[in-house]
Amino acid sequence: MKILFVAAEATPLVKVGGLADVIGSLPKALVEIGHDVRVIMPRYGIIDPADFTTSSVIGNLNIAVMRRTERVSLKVTELGSKVKVYLVDSDDFRNSIEVYGKGELERFFLFCRAVLDILPKLGWQPEIVHCHDWHTALIPLWLKRNNCHYASIFTIHNLAYQGFFDGRFLIDADLEKDWQLRPTDMPDPPLNFMSQGILWADLVTTVSETYAKEILTPEYGVGLDRLLRYRQDRLFGVVNGLDYDEYNPATDDFIPAKYDVYTVDKRIDNKRALQKRAGFAENVEVPLIGMVSRLDEQKGLDILTASFDILFQKAEAQMVILGRGREEYHNLLRQAASRYPKQLAVFIDFDDALARLIYAGCDMFLMPSRFEPCGLGQLIAMRYEAIPIVRHTGGLVDTVQDLTQDMSKGNGFVFQGYDSEAMLAAIQRAVNSYTKKAWRNVMRRIMALDFSWQVSARRYESIYRKALEMESL
Template identity: 40%
Template sequence: MKKILFVASEAVPFIKTGGLADVVGALPKCFDKNYFDVRVIIPKYMCMKEEFKNQLQYVTHFYMDIGYRREYVGIMQMEYDGVQFYFIDNEYYFSGYQPYGDIRFDIEKFAFFSKAALSILPVIDFRPDVIHCHDWQTGLIPVYLKDRFQEGTFYQGIKTIMTIHNLKFQGTWDIKTIRELTGLPAYYFTPDKLESYKDGNLLKGGLVYADAITTVSNTYAEEIKTEFYGEKLDGLLRARAHDLRGIVNGIDYDEYNPETDRMIAKNYNAKTFRKEKVKNKTALQSELGLNQDPKAMMIGIVSRLTDQKGLDLIAYVMDELCQDAIQLVVLGTGEERYENMFRHFAWKYQGKVSANIFYDNALSHRIYASCDAFLMPSLFEPCGLSQLMSLRYGTIPIVRETGGLKDTVEPYNEFESTGTGFSFTNYSANEMLSMIRYAESVYYDKKREWNKLIDRAMAKDYSWSNSANQYEEMYNWLIGS
């Protein structure tokens, strides 16, 4: 039995701020339980849902040195969906209203978390063959493993994988502070290790010391070796190119299933969508105060409202787009200028634009089920989950060809009648607008072609089982069997 340990800063259903939580919550339960014992360690945040906090069982506690402090390390556990989760408890670090806040304190908090995650292993009597680390919050684990944890035999030979979910976030601060917080000697703070442009960089430490590196799509794995996408670590990623691979994320096909989804107005599947899908649209029009018109092309956006997501492109052509025969439904929060921009257009084009400037999981399901097309013009997108959810619900994605969007959305070809969505190449508002208008023309003038697009979209399989197979193969390769 091969033992795999996931360590991460968030996991559904316990705590979630982004796609990382979906991966850590959904992937571990997809491995073949006859061959893999996969467990997960996350922090026990005070801001977790009460229902879960009340189910945690206390295991034990001890005290640990971190920098110049001695800190309490509590261990709690619970089984969820057949997977064993461990929670590291410390009120000083994890009592905030949200998982992340001030980056200086976050660096200290996750230095503590990384060291604690390694320290509890003998206590819970679990010696993993592979520790699978996620994003900068766990970047110190491969470093600590090479440094502090080599005395005695317990930790020797444990392999590590570093998965990059978004290279933009790296955990950087000045070297003096990071040395004090981590207790690591000066030896580690050189340009070939944790130093990056005169600062200490936790993600870089993980990328230097991990045995393998993955990221969440093949295209993104290639992109981050270039200067434009490499966030100043492209040189290191080129140097480690033979240890770097892309594995596309999946989505939970039980949770996102138009046939059984309880959050949507009318269930449907690949056979019945022609009659039933539109009933979701008319229900959403009535819920959000849009003009009641089952034939109007409805475009959805469910997103963080930031530059990364291509919102500046949308802002640039928004007035023009609203002249078209479309309806636009937006859900999400982010930069104030984009929140206000959508509010303005919802006021200016009442009945055509609905701006929902908050986050609501149930409403996101209704948008995926109701819309005809889904707009995602990202500047960069390591994997992207929204386009996978759209495909699952037969809502045709309109995306920019970058990262995971390029890997998962096949562009429509009218001559061969192939493809599952529409895509444009350059980061250009005009190119995006002309692609949206091309999609409109297919939707309005070639209904049979549009329905075939939906057939192909709903036939795609981006469930986790596919990704899990590729991770299993990598674990076997690392362990050497």
């Protein structure tokens, strides 16, 4: 099959969040099983031209957008693999100092328009156009309106980000007629990009089976649950995978001691290195908890920061936290680290090398998320033999099963309620289990699990075939 991925970001070109990891990995996995997959994304000014060789595909195109004409061109490069990446080049994207933020509605409206105009001009024609998140959500609408013969897939990575706009934008973007194009029995869609991808794509996917069920409810639907229930017969959940070449403790140059399932004893050297980096006593007998996360309410920072006094007074454990987010939580974490310098170390940063050391050196990995569409941290942690402690939500449900009392079944410590007490009970259970002989068996068991993109790619392959069958009817 010929498949075009449309997205706002992709590793290694530019990465802001987990979307970039998906676009950098899933196309590669699909190519490996025989499909012809390409990616189209904006050419941002923050992409260093010295890092990637590009060639011109299409010269200047004039795109009518927001009551003006914008000139764009198309270049092509590769993702460090056989996957070609088309870069939509325009002043709007090149002059922006950030991927998201100020002016993003106008930029991604232009991107959607440009993709629609570029599609028929490409020498290569896809059978399937796979759009990702709100930044691309107008494309399925316009493909349907213009009777384009491409099957369309729309993937929701995080429903909380919808691309909201007001009535003035609707008029300026000349979208009023488009918003009236809907079945009479369908609830009125809110004024945001995301709603149109959900409404008009042939099939809609999201990044885990549990999250696909959760977003049908008012609690998790973020105002789109009625629309999602309307289309639930075309909604599928596919758990994201992990790039096993990128995340491999046997070859990872970021960690002091490389290891695999047969040489797990070497992992102790990474724990000592992490304890030293954190300023802790280098004692491998003390349980070490790691956390690499965006620091906000979605990731559970409200219940975590309220728990430190109880946690460090009751549990003999150390914790290392790495991430960046809301300033409020930066301050609370720094204050807690100053109170418990022998047990808590906080790094307010995005640091891939330190993140790898945390995954490879911690005994347990904490994800107390309020909601989690899929989650990448727990997958990396298990790849590096750190046992996850997670809340029962979204993709964490699909990837982490609670350990039985004798630790013979399961692969992590799971808590249900979103509150400090439930989280602390799970952490205490993990700390109490650390000295059991079965701990080593759990480490080996989780490292043998297969959460690679090859598994997810096969699932998407069946969804693509279903979309093609629907398009041919």
